[in-house]
Amino acid sequence: MRVTAAVARDEGQPFILEELELDQPRPDEVLVEVHAVGLCRTDIALRDQWLPVQLPAVLGHEGAGVVVRTGSDVTKVRPGDKVVMTFASCGQCRYCAGGHPAYCVELLDRNISGGRLDGSNALHGDGDGEMHGFFMSQSSFATHAIASERNVVKVDDGTDLDIAGPLGCGIQAGAGAVINRLRPEAGSTIAVFGVGSVGMAAVMAAQLVGCSKIIAVDTQPDRLALASELGATHLIDASRVNPVSAIQTLTDGGVGYTVETTAEPDVLRQAVYSLAALGTCAILGLGPAGAELSVDMTNLLLPGRTVTGVTWGDSRPDEFLPQLLELHGQGRFPIDRLIDTYSMMDINKAVEDMEVGKCLKAVLKPCSLPVRGDGAGLGMR
Template sequence: MSDQAQARAAVVRQKGGPFQIEDVTLEAPRESEVRVRIVATGMCHTDMIVRDQFYAVPLPVVLGHEGAGIVEKVGRGVTKVVPGDHVVIAFAFCGKCDLCTTGHPAYCREFYDRNFGGGRKDGSTATQAQGKPLHDHFFGQSSFSTLAIATERNVVKVRKDVPLELLGPLGCGISTGAGAVLNSMRIPAGSTFAAFGSGAVGLSAIMAARLAGATTIIAVDVKPNRLQLAMALGATHTVNGASEDAVKVIRTATGSRGVDFALESTGNPRILRQAVEALDILGTCGVVGAPPMGTEAAFDVNDLMVPGKRIQGIVEGDSVPDVFIPQLIDLFMQGRFPFDKLVKFYALEQINEAAKDSEKGDTLKPIIRMSRPA
C-alpha cells in the first residue's frame, strides 16, 4: 500500500531478550490515529519489566512509551493536531468511561487493555517485520521506533521553542513523580515529604514538592550520587538506606513525628513498609513502584489504623496529559522544574546499553534518540 511507511524499531522477541533493531513497516493511521516521526523516546522501568514479562504483554513487541516527535500524517477524523505539530505521546485511554470523563484518564476502565494489550482494542496491530505482524500500541504508541502510530487522544501538542528530544519522559515517568505530588496527594505548602527511591520518578517528586512549598523534603536512596543530586533539586535531608535506618532518620528530622507524605517508587515491599512506618498521624503514602504481578506487602495493621494513615495507589500521576504536560514544560522553561538534569542521551543502536545503565542505576533517565529510517 502506498500509505505504508518504513521505519526502524527496537523489537523484543523473547522474555528477557535484547532489544533488536529491525526494519519494520507501519500501516497508515486509521480514522482517529496519528503517525508521529519520533525524535526521541525516554526509557522507563516499565519497558524493562515488560521485556522481562513481569507484565504479560504479548511478544514479539515494539515497546517504548515516552515518545516525542513531529506529526507526519493524521487520520481523516483527527482535528486536534496537524502535520508539523510537535507532540509528546502519553498513555492510552478510552475517553468515554466515567473515570475518563471526570478527569481521571489514568484510571480508565480500559487502561490495561489499551496500554498492555499488544495492539489496538480490536486486537489489530499497525506494525509488521518480514511480512509478519508485530505487537505494538504499547501505551498507545510503541515509540522505540523512528515512526509510531498513536491516537488523537494521547498525543499532546507542545510549544516549539523547547528542545523536543528532551520532552518524551514527560509522557510517563516525570509526570508520574510530579503528578503524584501535585495531582494525587496534593501536598500543601508547609508539609513534610519523603521520597523512598531517588530515581527519575522520585527526583521528579522532590522537584514538585519544592514547587508545592513543602518545607522538609527527604530523599532516600542507596546511591550517593542520587542523594547528592536530590539535594541540588530541592531535598533538605538525605538518607542512605544502605547504611542508615530510614524510619529513624526521618523521625529525627521531623521532631519524632514522621512525614505528612511519602512516595514509594522502588517497587520493593520492604521499602514500602518503611514508607508507611515513616508517616505521621493522618499521613499518606503514595505507591508508584511497579513490582511483578502478585507481589504482596506486609505492614502492621494497627500502625495503619490507629494513626489514620493512608496508602494510595497512583498511576501516571493522576494527570490529564493535555493539561499537565504543557504546565510542566512551562515550569521547565522558567527554570523551576529542571528535569533535564536527570537525562542522558543514547542512539537507537545503543538501546541495550541504555537499559543496562538504567538497571544498574548509573543513568537516571535514558533518552533514546532516533536515527532516520534507512
C-alpha cells in the same frame, strides 16, 4: 511505510533493531515522526515479563516528535505540530469524564495489550509471525509511530523534544503524584523513597508546592547528591541507617507524606511506617504481578494513615504536560538534569547503564539501519 524499530523478541534478551512495516493512520490516529523517546523501567520490566505483554513487541511509551499525517477524524493536531505521546484512555467512561483518565476502565486494553482494541497491530514484520506494535498506543522505540488522537499532547513549536519525551510517563508520574494526588500543604513534610527519575521528579514537585522538609531516601550517594541540588532538604542513605528511625527523628514522629517508587515490598513498608498520624503514602513503583504489602492494621492504619496507588500521576496530560514544560522553561523544573541521550542503536547500552545506576534517565534518538554492513555487534536483525 518502512521504519526502523527496536524489537523485544524474547524474555530478558537484548533489543534487536529491525526494519518493519508501519500502517497508515486510521481515522482517529496520528502518524508521528519520533525525535526522542524516554527509556522507562516499565519497558525493561515488560520485556522481562514482569507483566505478561505479548512478544515479540515494539515497546516505548515516552515518545516525542512531529506529526506527519493525521486520520480524517483528527482535529486536535495537524501535520507539523510537535507532540508528546503519553498513555491512552477512552475519554468516555466515568473516570475519564471525571477528570481521571489514568484510571480509565479500558486502560490496560489500550496500553498494555500491545495491540489496538480490535486486536490489530500498527507494526508488522516480514512474514515471521505477529508483531505487537501498538504498545501504550504508540510503540515509540521506532523512527515513526502510530498513536491515537487521545494520547498525543500538542506542545509549543519551540519545545526541546529531548526534554519533552520523558514527560509521557515517568516524570509525569513522579510530579503528578505530588501535585495532583497528594497535594501537600505549604510547609508540610514529605519523604521520597528511591530517587531515580520518577523520585527526582517528585522531589522537584515537592519543592514547587512549598514543602518545608523534603527527605530523599536512596542507597546511591550520587543520586542523593543530585536530589540535594534539585530540592531535597535532607538526605538518608538507606544502606547506612534505618530510614524509618531517621525520618522520625528528623520530623519529631513522622512525615505527612511519602512517595514510594522502588516497588520493593520492604522499602514500601518503610515508606508507610515513616508516616505521622493522618499521613499518606503514594505507591508509584511497578512490581512483579502478585507482589503484596503487609502492614499492622491496628498500630499503623487506625491512626488515620492512608496507602494509595497513583497511576501516571493522576494526570490530565493535555493540561499537565504543557504546565511542566512551562515550569522547565522558567528554570523551576530542571528535567534536563536527569537526562542522558543515546542513539537507538545503543539501546542495550542504555538499559545496562540504567540498571547499574550509571544513568538516571536515558533518552533514545531513533535512527535508521545502516545502508551497508552487516550490523555486527549492534544487535541488528
